[in-house]
Amino acid sequence: xxxxxxxxxxxxxxxxxxFTDGQVSGFGQPAADRRVAHAGDVLVDLTHLAFIxxxxxxxxxxxxxxxxxxxxxxxxxxxxLSAWCSSKGRMLALFRVLAADQAYLLxxxxxxxxxxxKRLRVFVMRAKVQIEAADDxxxxxxxxxxxxxxxxxxxxxxxxxxxxxxxxxxxLTVVRLHGATPRFEIIGAPDDASRLWSALNSTATPASAxxxxxxxxxxxxxxxxxxxxxTFVPQMANLDLIxxxxxxxxxxxxQEIVARVHYRGRIKQRMYRARVRGTEMPLPGDTIFAANSTxxxxxxxxxxxxxxxxxxxxxxxxxxxxxxxxxxHLHRPDGPRLTIESLPxxxxx
Numbered sequence: 001x002x003x004x005x006x007x008x009x010x011x012x013x014x015x016x017x018x019f020t021d022g023q024v025s026g027f028g029q030p031a032a033d034r035r036v037a038h039a040g041d042v043l044v045d046l047t048h049l050a051f052i053x054x055x056x057x058x059x060x061x062x063x064x065x066x067x068x069x070x071x072x073x074x075x076x077x078x079x080x081l082s083a084w085c086s087s088k089g090r091m092l093a094l095f096r097v098l099a100a101d102q103a104y105l106l107x108x109x110x111x112x113x114x115x116x117x118k119r120l121r122v123f124v125m126r127a128k129v130q131i132e133a134a135d136d137x138x139x140x141x142x143x144x145x146x147x148x149x150x151x152x153x154x155x156x157x158x159x160x161x162x163x164x165x166x167x168x169x170x171x172l173t174v175v176r177l178h179g180a181t182p183r184f185e186i187i188g189a190p191d192d193a194s195r196l197w198s199a200l201n202s203t204a205t206p207a208s209a210x211x212x213x214x215x216x217x218x219x220x221x222x223x224x225x226x227x228x229x230x231t232f233v234p235q236m237a238n239l240d241l242i243x244x245x246x247x248x249x250x251x252x253x254x255q256e257i258v259a260r261v262h263y264r265g266r267i268k269q270r271m272y273r274a275r276v277r278g279t280e281m282p283l284p285g286d287t288i289f290a291a292n293s294t295x296x297x298x299x300x301x302x303x304x305x306x307x308x309x310x311x312x313x314x315x316x317x318x319x320x321x322x323x324x325x326x327x328x329h330l331h332r333p334d335g336p337r338l339t340i341e342s343l344p345x346x347x348x349x
Contacts, residue, residue, distance in 0.1 A: 026208040038308035041145030041204035050110035053134035055103035070246040081244035089257025139193040144183040178219040214305035220343040227285030277311040291327035298322040
């Protein structure tokens, strides 16, 4: 029997997937993918996101002492966004956390998985906790669009109604995500996932991981990637605005800094959505400058993706005063100009 990843890869190839460096880079029509993402329904392989399994009798106490959200509030019907911070309160990783059978699943970019496992294990000490990679046993893909909820309901039955809710139908776990239109992640065994993908493929358009990035950008959902790990305090990435921090829970690594920022009342840097014209793709970690600055950057790109219209959309942590003053540029003070776009939630000024 083929490993899960090989079975799923083989299936995706039959669906027309194009692979680059082991990841689905598209289905042969990137421009069409982006246009459909703007107004239609899309199917996206999420193999670029990995799972870490945290099990053992002490798993809840252990994770509650590491993450910004309250793991004790998590149950099988809900997921959480939660950050893992350094002692300086800066995000080393950002997880979507799900309760599994006698364990928790932490989802994060695959590029960070191995390093995070290694670093998390340092804190286990004598606790009864096991930390291991789990993405090789689970297929995951996304469905988004104006008809996504109806399509899923027709294919597998009842689905989550609210963001962060989780349901299980036809052997598949379904997670409702933030999105301008209904958006879901589906997790399960390759046979079940393949059947559902095939059923949805008659209506939804297969698209690349970059399309999913664009949907995250529009929804104002941050990520942490290698270039930005240990860079942002959670509030800078608006985690407090999307239920990613619990300020009433017990101690966790970095809590003193995170709490100080919260109770100080004013956060000087926030995450904004912006658009930039041109053909050059902005990258996570790229710098942003105010016009006529003397060389000191005022912001950092979090995530970027090609826009369905033209240019690129991005999320960036930027000094709020610089946003209020107006003119912002990518890479250098006279670089490509940024236009600030709206987010689906209010960012305090």
